[in-house]
Amino acid sequence: MEKLNEFISFFQNIQKEQVFSVIIGILIFIIFKIFSSTISYLIIKIFNMKEKGNKIKENGFYKPLKYAVIFLGAYLGILCIGLPDNIVNIITKIWKSILIALIANGLANLVTPKSGLMKKIKKSDKINVNNQVSDFIGKIIRCIIYIIAGFMIAYEFGYNLSGIITGLGLGSVVIALAAQDIAKNLCSGVVLLFDKPFIVGDFIEIDNFSGTVEDMTFRAVRIRTLENKIVTIPNSKISEGSIINYSKIEQRRYTLNLQITLETKIEKVEDITNKIKVLLQNNEYVVPNTAEVYFNKILDNGMNIYIFCYTKTGDYMEYLKIEEMLNKEIMYLLNKENIELAYDTKTIYVNS
Numbered sequence: 001m002e003k004l005n006e007f008i009s010f011f012q013n014i015q016k017e018q019v020f021s022v023i024i025g026i027l028i029f030i031i032f033k034i035f036s037s038t039i040s041y042l043i044i045k046i047f048n049m050k051e052k053g054n055k056i057k058e059n060g061f062y063k064p065l066k067y068a069v070i071f072l073g074a075y076l077g078i079l080c081i082g083l084p085d086n087i088v089n090i091i092t093k094i095w096k097s098i099l100i101a102l103i104a105n106g107l108a109n110l111v112t113p114k115s116g117l118m119k120k121i122k123k124s125d126k127i128n129v130n131n132q133v134s135d136f137i138g139k140i141i142r143c144i145i146y147i148i149a150g151f152m153i154a155y156e157f158g159y160n161l162s163g164i165i166t167g168l169g170l171g172s173v174v175i176a177l178a179a180q181d182i183a184k185n186l187c188s189g190v191v192l193l194f195d196k197p198f199i200v201g202d203f204i205e206i207d208n209f210s211g212t213v214e215d216m217t218f219r220a221v222r223i224r225t226l227e228n229k230i231v232t233i234p235n236s237k238i239s240e241g242s243i244i245n246y247s248k249i250e251q252r253r254y255t256l257n258l259q260i261t262l263e264t265k266i267e268k269v270e271d272i273t274n275k276i277k278v279l280l281q282n283n284e285y286v287v288p289n290t291a292e293v294y295f296n297k298i299l300d301n302g303m304n305i306y307i308f309c310y311t312k313t314g315d316y317m318e319y320l321k322i323e324e325m326l327n328k329e330i331m332y333l334l335n336k337e338n339i340e341l342a343y344d345t346k347t348i349y350v351n352s
Contacts, residue, residue: 025077032073040065060109064102071098097153104149111138139218188235192216202247203316206233210246249314251287254323256330259302259342269295272339273305279329280309285322287312302342 032039043065044056056062075095079088198204202213204223211225220232260269273293280291287310297304307330311322334341 021080021082025080029073029077033070036066036069039069061106064106068102093156096156100149100152104145108142108145111141188239191239192235197243198245202245205244206238207241251310252319254309254311254326256307258305261302261340261342272337275333276330285312301344
């Protein structure tokens with residue numbers, strides 16, 4: 001408060017000859033403000049000669065450099081005013097802190113998912129890493145950068161870092177006990193990212209929930225169900241349970257149970273099973289040598305023919321179309337051969 005009063009009193013008691021210094025200081029700030037974008041552009045251009053136009057403006061250091069030039073102009077302008085040394089010392093510390101924060105922001109911008117560096121890493125053939133792992137590593141790096149910047153700013157203002165570190169060491173025990181679930185989910189999240197049982201966009205089933213993976217975070221995985229609901233499942237539960245990844249299926253199995261009437265002659269049953277098998281084997285969407293057709297059960301109301309084969313698709317929606325097509329072809333064949341399907345019947349005797 002004393003520093004603020006001293007700062008205000010300086011301007012209240014300003015001399016005429018000092019007005020010129022104030023004007024010069026304001027002009028310096030205005031000049032740096034006007035040319036901040038140009039200076040930032042030229043600095044990045046020096047270090048990246050191949051980049052041009054919008055690519056330079058998309059660089060992670062472009063905006064931090066621009067603001068650094070503006071704050072530098074403000075700092076130099078204040079120095080020209082001729083403020084007391086103790087106030088200048090405080091302003092210098094503020095300037096250094098802002099500079100540290102801007103540098104940290106520039107470094108953090110280099111490891112964001114949309115940064116040019118991370119895009120090159122994802123596209124590189126030499127580094128085998130998926131998007132989730134690279135984004136996760138990027139978040140950790142950004143967090144470390146900002147923590148280091150915070151310590152540097154604290155040191156700049158004279159705080160005892162050893163005391164802060166000691167306090168963090170003692171407090172970590174309490175935090176670990178109070179946040180066991182968070183730590184557990186975090187560790188499970190790291191395992192999921194590196195083990196890669198699924199990725200964003202896969203259709204999976206976890207804990208009786210099935211849907212498309214929309215996001216993977218440090219704490220949980222969010223999936224969108226077929227009912228268009230968002231379900232958030234903690235990473236710890238996912239790592240402890242079973243995961244079915246339907247997106248990894250390369251061939252889907254087609255199965256069908258046909259119940260034909262008991263009145264059907266056995267020769268007709270043998271004939272229809274052979275014809276259904278030939279029909280499946282000749283179908284372009286069925287995997288060769290996987291079709292099997294068996295007369296496997298004699299039921300109370302009919303004879304059961306069990307049919308199965310593998311289709312040449314892992315996509316569920318495409319499989320549904322193939323399933324419909326096969327069902328129609330089998331029904332056409334049954335109608336052509338005059339084979340009737342059985343249905344549940346009950347005979348009720350009434351005493352008159």
